[in-house]
Amino acid sequence: MLYNKVVEIHRGGRMESSHFGHAAVVNANGELLHYIGDKNRVTYARSSVKPIQALPIVETGAADYYNLQDKDLALFCSSHSSEEQHTSRVSQLLKRAGLSEGNLQCGSHIPFSDDVYRSLIQQKQEPTPLYSNCSGKHTGMLLTAKYLGESLDDYYKQEHPVQQRILNAMAGAADYPKGKIAIGLDGCGVPVFGLPLHKLAHTFARLARPEVFDEKRADAVGRITVAMTSHPEMVAGTNRFCTDFMNVGGGRFFAKLGAESVYCIGDKQTGLGIAVKIEDGDYKRALYPFVMEILVQLNVLTALQVQSLEKYYQPKIRNARNEIIGEIIPSFVLEKSQ
Numbered sequence: 001m002l003y004n005k006v007v008e009i010h011r012g013g014r015m016e017s018s019h020f021g022h023a024a025v026v027n028a029n030g031e032l033l034h035y036i037g038d039k040n041r042v043t044y045a046r047s048s049v050k051p052i053q054a055l056p057i058v059e060t061g062a063a064d065y066y067n068l069q070d071k072d073l074a075l076f077c078s079s080h081s082s083e084e085q086h087t088s089r090v091s092q093l094l095k096r097a098g099l100s101e102g103n104l105q106c107g108s109h110i111p112f113s114d115d116v117y118r119s120l121i122q123q124k125q126e127p128t129p130l131y132s133n134c135s136g137k138h139t140g141m142l143l144t145a146k147y148l149g150e151s152l153d154d155y156y157k158q159e160h161p162v163q164q165r166i167l168n169a170m171a172g173a174a175d176y177p178k179g180k181i182a183i184g185l186d187g188c189g190v191p192v193f194g195l196p197l198h199k200l201a202h203t204f205a206r207l208a209r210p211e212v213f214d215e216k217r218a219d220a221v222g223r224i225t226v227a228m229t230s231h232p233e234m235v236a237g238t239n240r241f242c243t244d245f246m247n248v249g250g251g252r253f254f255a256k257l258g259a260e261s262v263y264c265i266g267d268k269q270t271g272l273g274i275a276v277k278i279e280d281g282d283y284k285r286a287l288y289p290f291v292m293e294i295l296v297q298l299n300v301l302t303a304l305q306v307q308s309l310e311k312y313y314q315p316k317i318r319n320a321r322n323e324i325i326g327e328i329i330p331s332f333v334l335e336k337s338q
Helices: 046-053 055-059 070-076 084-096 114-122 135-147 161-174 197-208 215-230 241-249 287-297 303-308
Strands: 004-011 014-026 032-036 042-044 182-185 191-196 253-258 262-267 272-278 316-318 324-330
Touching: 004 287, 004 316, 014 197, 014 287, 032 197, 042 182, 042 197, 046 055, 046 135, 046 161, 046 197, 046 215, 046 253, 046 262, 055 070, 055 135, 055 161, 055 215, 070 084, 070 135, 070 215, 084 135, 135 161, 161 191, 161 197, 161 215, 191 197, 197 215, 197 253, 197 262, 197 272, 215 241, 215 253, 241 253, 241 303, 262 287, 272 287, 287 324
Parallel strands: none
Antiparallel strands: 004 014, 004 324, 014 032, 014 272, 042 191, 182 191, 253 262, 262 272, 316 324
Protein backbone atom coordinates (compact mmCIF):
# COMPACT_ATOMS: atom_id res chain seq x y z
CA MET A 1 0.00 0.00 0.00
CA LEU A 2 1.21 3.49 -0.84
CA TYR A 3 1.31 5.92 2.06
CA ASN A 4 1.40 9.67 1.69
CA LYS A 5 1.52 12.26 4.43
CA VAL A 6 -1.40 14.60 3.73
CA VAL A 7 -1.94 16.65 6.91
CA GLU A 8 0.56 18.02 9.44
CA ILE A 9 -0.08 19.20 12.99
CA HIS A 10 2.18 22.16 13.83
CA ARG A 11 3.09 23.59 17.23
CA GLY A 12 5.61 26.37 17.79
CA GLY A 13 6.44 26.47 14.09
CA ARG A 14 7.44 22.80 14.06
CA MET A 15 5.60 19.69 12.88
CA GLU A 16 4.49 17.70 15.90
CA SER A 17 2.35 14.99 14.28
CA SER A 18 1.10 13.96 10.87
CA HIS A 19 -1.60 11.92 9.19
CA PHE A 20 -1.42 9.72 6.12
CA GLY A 21 -4.25 9.57 3.62
CA HIS A 22 -5.56 8.51 0.24
CA ALA A 23 -7.82 10.16 -2.32
CA ALA A 24 -9.14 9.58 -5.82
CA VAL A 25 -10.85 11.97 -8.23
CA VAL A 26 -12.79 10.24 -11.02
CA ASN A 27 -15.24 11.30 -13.74
CA ALA A 28 -18.52 9.60 -14.61
CA ASN A 29 -16.80 7.52 -17.30
CA GLY A 30 -14.62 5.96 -14.64
CA GLU A 31 -11.46 7.80 -15.70
CA LEU A 32 -9.07 8.50 -12.83
CA LEU A 33 -8.00 12.14 -13.07
CA HIS A 34 -6.12 12.81 -9.82
CA TYR A 35 -5.06 10.80 -6.80
CA ILE A 36 -2.86 10.74 -3.73
CA GLY A 37 -1.75 7.66 -1.83
CA ASP A 38 -3.31 4.32 -2.75
CA LYS A 39 -6.21 4.81 -5.18
CA ASN A 40 -6.88 1.07 -5.11
CA ARG A 41 -7.17 0.78 -1.33
CA VAL A 42 -10.23 -1.34 -0.56
CA THR A 43 -12.14 0.92 1.79
CA TYR A 44 -15.30 0.36 3.77
CA ALA A 45 -17.50 3.24 2.70
CA ARG A 46 -19.38 3.26 6.01
CA SER A 47 -21.99 6.05 6.14
CA SER A 48 -20.66 7.84 3.08
CA VAL A 49 -22.95 5.68 0.91
CA LYS A 50 -26.16 6.38 2.81
CA PRO A 51 -27.48 8.17 -0.31
CA ILE A 52 -27.24 4.79 -2.08
CA GLN A 53 -28.82 2.95 0.84
CA ALA A 54 -31.74 5.37 0.43
CA LEU A 55 -32.32 4.58 -3.27
CA PRO A 56 -34.71 1.64 -2.70
CA ILE A 57 -36.97 3.85 -0.57
CA VAL A 58 -37.75 5.83 -3.72
CA GLU A 59 -37.47 3.02 -6.26
CA THR A 60 -39.92 0.68 -4.49
CA GLY A 61 -42.60 3.34 -4.28
CA ALA A 62 -42.41 3.61 -0.48
CA ALA A 63 -41.43 7.29 -0.65
CA ASP A 64 -44.53 8.22 -2.63
CA TYR A 65 -46.79 5.93 -0.61
CA TYR A 66 -45.82 7.65 2.63
CA ASN A 67 -45.78 11.09 0.98
CA LEU A 68 -42.16 11.66 1.94
CA GLN A 69 -40.73 15.15 1.52
CA ASP A 70 -37.20 16.25 0.64
CA LYS A 71 -36.39 16.72 4.33
CA ASP A 72 -37.32 13.09 4.93
CA LEU A 73 -35.13 11.82 2.09
CA ALA A 74 -32.24 13.93 3.38
CA LEU A 75 -32.74 12.47 6.85
CA PHE A 76 -32.52 8.94 5.44
CA CYS A 77 -29.04 9.89 4.15
CA SER A 78 -27.95 11.36 7.45
CA SER A 79 -25.43 10.80 10.17
CA HIS A 80 -27.36 13.33 12.19
CA SER A 81 -26.50 15.20 15.36
CA SER A 82 -29.60 14.04 17.28
CA GLU A 83 -30.98 17.57 17.39
CA GLU A 84 -34.71 18.04 17.85
CA GLN A 85 -35.13 18.62 14.12
CA HIS A 86 -33.79 15.10 13.56
CA THR A 87 -35.29 13.09 16.41
CA SER A 88 -38.77 14.59 16.12
CA ARG A 89 -38.87 13.90 12.39
CA VAL A 90 -37.77 10.30 12.89
CA SER A 91 -40.56 9.87 15.44
CA GLN A 92 -43.13 11.38 13.09
CA LEU A 93 -42.08 9.17 10.18
CA LEU A 94 -42.23 6.01 12.28
CA LYS A 95 -45.68 6.98 13.54
CA ARG A 96 -46.86 7.64 9.97
CA ALA A 97 -46.09 4.01 9.14
CA GLY A 98 -47.65 2.64 12.31
CA LEU A 99 -44.24 1.99 13.83
CA SER A 100 -42.40 3.22 16.92
CA GLU A 101 -38.92 3.75 18.26
CA GLY A 102 -39.03 0.17 19.51
CA ASN A 103 -38.79 -1.03 15.91
CA LEU A 104 -35.39 0.64 15.41
CA GLN A 105 -32.57 -1.90 15.48
CA CYS A 106 -29.70 0.61 15.21
CA GLY A 107 -28.69 0.59 18.87
CA SER A 108 -27.74 3.77 20.70
CA HIS A 109 -24.72 5.96 21.38
CA ILE A 110 -23.77 9.39 22.70
CA PRO A 111 -25.19 12.09 20.40
CA PHE A 112 -22.81 13.95 18.09
CA SER A 113 -24.18 17.23 19.47
CA ASP A 114 -22.61 18.22 22.78
CA ASP A 115 -25.64 20.41 23.51
CA VAL A 116 -28.03 17.49 23.03
CA TYR A 117 -25.89 15.20 25.17
CA ARG A 118 -25.64 17.84 27.89
CA SER A 119 -29.41 18.22 27.86
CA LEU A 120 -29.92 14.47 28.22
CA ILE A 121 -27.55 14.41 31.20
CA GLN A 122 -29.37 17.32 32.84
CA GLN A 123 -32.67 15.49 32.36
CA LYS A 124 -31.09 12.25 33.63
CA GLN A 125 -32.02 10.49 30.40
CA GLU A 126 -30.09 7.82 28.56
CA PRO A 127 -29.74 8.17 24.78
CA THR A 128 -32.16 5.79 23.06
CA PRO A 129 -32.03 4.44 19.48
CA LEU A 130 -33.83 7.62 18.41
CA TYR A 131 -30.57 9.47 19.14
CA SER A 132 -28.42 7.16 17.03
CA ASN A 133 -26.95 9.10 14.13
CA CYS A 134 -28.26 6.27 11.94
CA SER A 135 -31.88 6.38 13.10
CA GLY A 136 -32.89 8.20 9.93
CA LYS A 137 -31.35 5.52 7.70
CA HIS A 138 -32.98 2.75 9.73
CA THR A 139 -36.34 4.50 9.56
CA GLY A 140 -36.11 4.52 5.77
CA MET A 141 -35.33 0.81 5.80
CA LEU A 142 -38.27 0.12 8.11
CA LEU A 143 -40.70 2.13 6.00
CA THR A 144 -39.65 0.22 2.89
CA ALA A 145 -40.07 -3.14 4.62
CA LYS A 146 -43.48 -2.12 6.00
CA TYR A 147 -44.67 -0.89 2.61
CA LEU A 148 -43.65 -4.18 0.95
CA GLY A 149 -45.07 -6.36 3.73
CA GLU A 150 -41.69 -7.73 4.74
CA SER A 151 -40.57 -8.79 8.22
CA LEU A 152 -39.60 -5.92 10.50
CA ASP A 153 -37.62 -7.54 13.30
CA ASP A 154 -34.70 -8.58 11.07
CA TYR A 155 -34.68 -5.81 8.43
CA TYR A 156 -31.06 -5.02 9.32
CA LYS A 157 -29.66 -8.48 8.55
CA GLN A 158 -27.69 -9.15 5.39
CA GLU A 159 -30.07 -11.81 4.07
CA HIS A 160 -33.19 -9.62 4.45
CA PRO A 161 -34.73 -8.28 1.20
CA VAL A 162 -34.14 -4.71 2.41
CA GLN A 163 -30.38 -5.27 2.60
CA GLN A 164 -30.27 -7.30 -0.61
CA ARG A 165 -31.94 -4.44 -2.48
CA ILE A 166 -29.37 -2.05 -1.04
CA LEU A 167 -26.49 -4.34 -2.04
CA ASN A 168 -27.86 -4.47 -5.58
CA ALA A 169 -28.21 -0.66 -5.56
CA MET A 170 -24.59 -0.32 -4.41
CA ALA A 171 -23.32 -2.58 -7.19
CA GLY A 172 -25.43 -0.78 -9.78
CA ALA A 173 -24.49 2.70 -8.65
CA ALA A 174 -20.79 1.80 -8.58
CA ASP A 175 -20.91 -0.19 -11.84
CA TYR A 176 -19.02 -2.85 -9.91
CA PRO A 177 -19.65 -6.62 -9.63
CA LYS A 178 -21.73 -7.43 -6.58
CA GLY A 179 -19.59 -10.46 -5.80
CA LYS A 180 -16.45 -8.33 -5.52
CA ILE A 181 -17.90 -5.96 -2.90
CA ALA A 182 -16.41 -6.66 0.54
CA ILE A 183 -19.09 -6.99 3.21
CA GLY A 184 -18.69 -6.10 6.88
CA LEU A 185 -21.00 -4.90 9.61
CA ASP A 186 -21.45 -1.21 10.34
CA GLY A 187 -21.69 0.32 13.80
CA CYS A 188 -25.49 0.31 13.58
CA GLY A 189 -25.66 -3.37 12.62
CA VAL A 190 -26.40 -3.25 8.89
CA PRO A 191 -24.04 -4.50 6.16
CA VAL A 192 -21.29 -2.10 5.08
CA PHE A 193 -19.56 -2.15 1.71
CA GLY A 194 -15.87 -2.19 0.83
CA LEU A 195 -14.70 -1.09 -2.63
CA PRO A 196 -11.46 0.28 -4.10
CA LEU A 197 -11.25 3.97 -3.32
CA HIS A 198 -11.35 4.97 -6.99
CA LYS A 199 -14.61 3.03 -7.37
CA LEU A 200 -16.16 4.97 -4.50
CA ALA A 201 -15.16 8.15 -6.32
CA HIS A 202 -16.61 6.75 -9.55
CA THR A 203 -19.85 5.99 -7.72
CA PHE A 204 -20.27 9.60 -6.65
CA ALA A 205 -19.35 10.82 -10.13
CA ARG A 206 -22.16 8.66 -11.52
CA LEU A 207 -24.57 10.02 -8.92
CA ALA A 208 -23.58 13.50 -10.09
CA ARG A 209 -24.53 12.46 -13.63
CA PRO A 210 -27.80 10.54 -13.08
CA GLU A 211 -28.39 10.31 -16.83
CA VAL A 212 -25.95 7.37 -16.85
CA PHE A 213 -28.68 5.29 -15.17
CA ASP A 214 -32.01 4.09 -16.47
CA GLU A 215 -34.99 6.41 -16.01
CA LYS A 216 -36.18 4.90 -12.72
CA ARG A 217 -32.81 5.07 -11.02
CA ALA A 218 -31.99 8.48 -12.50
CA ASP A 219 -35.19 9.84 -10.95
CA ALA A 220 -34.34 8.32 -7.55
CA VAL A 221 -30.76 9.63 -7.66
CA GLY A 222 -31.98 13.10 -8.62
CA ARG A 223 -34.55 13.21 -5.83
CA ILE A 224 -32.08 12.09 -3.19
CA THR A 225 -29.19 14.36 -4.16
CA VAL A 226 -31.51 17.37 -4.48
CA ALA A 227 -32.92 16.55 -1.04
CA MET A 228 -29.41 16.47 0.41
CA THR A 229 -28.36 19.79 -1.09
CA SER A 230 -31.68 21.46 -0.27
CA HIS A 231 -31.65 20.34 3.37
CA PRO A 232 -28.04 19.68 4.40
CA GLU A 233 -28.96 20.42 8.02
CA MET A 234 -30.90 17.14 7.96
CA VAL A 235 -27.90 15.24 6.59
CA ALA A 236 -25.66 16.36 9.46
CA GLY A 237 -26.61 19.18 11.84
CA THR A 238 -25.53 22.50 13.27
CA ASN A 239 -21.83 23.39 12.85
CA ARG A 240 -21.06 20.23 10.88
CA PHE A 241 -18.91 20.16 7.75
CA CYS A 242 -21.48 18.33 5.61
CA THR A 243 -24.06 20.99 6.44
CA ASP A 244 -21.80 23.97 5.93
CA PHE A 245 -20.12 22.64 2.78
CA MET A 246 -23.38 21.81 1.00
CA ASN A 247 -24.86 25.14 2.05
CA VAL A 248 -21.86 27.00 0.63
CA GLY A 249 -22.08 24.91 -2.55
CA GLY A 250 -25.56 26.20 -3.32
CA GLY A 251 -26.80 22.90 -4.73
CA ARG A 252 -23.65 22.05 -6.67
CA PHE A 253 -22.05 19.54 -4.28
CA PHE A 254 -23.60 16.62 -2.41
CA ALA A 255 -21.32 15.11 0.18
CA LYS A 256 -21.32 12.57 2.99
CA LEU A 257 -19.10 11.63 5.90
CA GLY A 258 -18.36 8.01 6.72
CA ALA A 259 -16.95 6.64 9.97
CA GLU A 260 -13.21 5.89 10.19
CA SER A 261 -12.56 9.09 8.25
CA VAL A 262 -14.08 8.43 4.85
CA TYR A 263 -15.55 11.28 2.81
CA CYS A 264 -17.24 11.24 -0.60
CA ILE A 265 -18.34 14.15 -2.79
CA GLY A 266 -20.26 14.45 -6.03
CA ASP A 267 -19.91 17.65 -8.09
CA LYS A 268 -22.97 18.20 -10.27
CA GLN A 269 -21.29 20.94 -12.28
CA THR A 270 -18.18 19.06 -13.39
CA GLY A 271 -19.43 15.48 -12.96
CA LEU A 272 -16.48 14.65 -10.73
CA GLY A 273 -16.56 12.20 -7.87
CA ILE A 274 -14.11 12.47 -4.97
CA ALA A 275 -13.40 9.81 -2.35
CA VAL A 276 -10.93 10.22 0.50
CA LYS A 277 -9.70 8.16 3.42
CA ILE A 278 -7.48 9.13 6.35
CA GLU A 279 -5.44 6.04 7.09
CA ASP A 280 -5.63 6.21 10.90
CA GLY A 281 -9.39 6.82 10.89
CA ASP A 282 -9.17 10.27 12.50
CA TYR A 283 -11.83 12.67 11.31
CA LYS A 284 -11.87 15.32 14.01
CA ARG A 285 -8.70 17.06 12.92
CA ALA A 286 -7.24 15.53 9.73
CA LEU A 287 -10.17 14.77 7.44
CA TYR A 288 -11.66 18.16 6.66
CA PRO A 289 -8.38 19.99 6.01
CA PHE A 290 -7.55 17.11 3.64
CA VAL A 291 -10.89 17.40 1.84
CA MET A 292 -10.68 21.19 1.66
CA GLU A 293 -7.19 21.14 0.16
CA ILE A 294 -8.34 18.70 -2.53
CA LEU A 295 -11.21 21.05 -3.43
CA VAL A 296 -8.81 24.00 -3.52
CA GLN A 297 -6.32 22.17 -5.73
CA LEU A 298 -9.13 21.14 -8.09
CA ASN A 299 -10.15 24.81 -8.25
CA VAL A 300 -13.83 24.00 -7.73
CA LEU A 301 -14.34 26.48 -4.88
CA THR A 302 -14.32 30.25 -5.14
CA ALA A 303 -12.16 32.33 -2.81
CA LEU A 304 -15.33 33.40 -0.99
CA GLN A 305 -16.42 29.79 -0.52
CA VAL A 306 -13.01 28.87 0.86
CA GLN A 307 -13.20 31.81 3.24
CA SER A 308 -16.66 30.70 4.39
CA LEU A 309 -15.24 27.25 5.20
CA GLU A 310 -12.00 28.55 6.67
CA LYS A 311 -12.47 26.90 10.07
CA TYR A 312 -12.31 23.50 8.35
CA TYR A 313 -9.35 24.29 6.07
CA GLN A 314 -6.36 25.27 8.18
CA PRO A 315 -7.86 25.29 11.67
CA LYS A 316 -5.98 26.83 14.57
CA ILE A 317 -5.08 24.80 17.63
CA ARG A 318 -5.87 26.44 20.94
CA ASN A 319 -4.80 25.60 24.48
CA ALA A 320 -6.91 25.61 27.64
CA ARG A 321 -6.46 29.39 27.85
CA ASN A 322 -7.93 29.76 24.35
CA GLU A 323 -4.56 30.92 23.03
CA ILE A 324 -3.56 29.92 19.48
CA ILE A 325 -0.58 27.63 19.85
CA GLY A 326 -0.55 25.77 16.51
CA GLU A 327 -2.39 24.90 13.34
CA ILE A 328 -3.39 22.00 11.11
CA ILE A 329 -1.89 22.26 7.63
CA PRO A 330 -2.50 20.14 4.49
CA SER A 331 0.83 18.95 3.08
CA PHE A 332 0.36 17.26 -0.28
CA VAL A 333 -0.04 17.84 -3.99
CA LEU A 334 -2.51 15.77 -5.98
CA GLU A 335 -0.95 13.59 -8.63
CA LYS A 336 -2.32 13.69 -12.15
CA SER A 337 -3.19 10.33 -13.62
CA GLN A 338 -1.14 9.40 -16.67
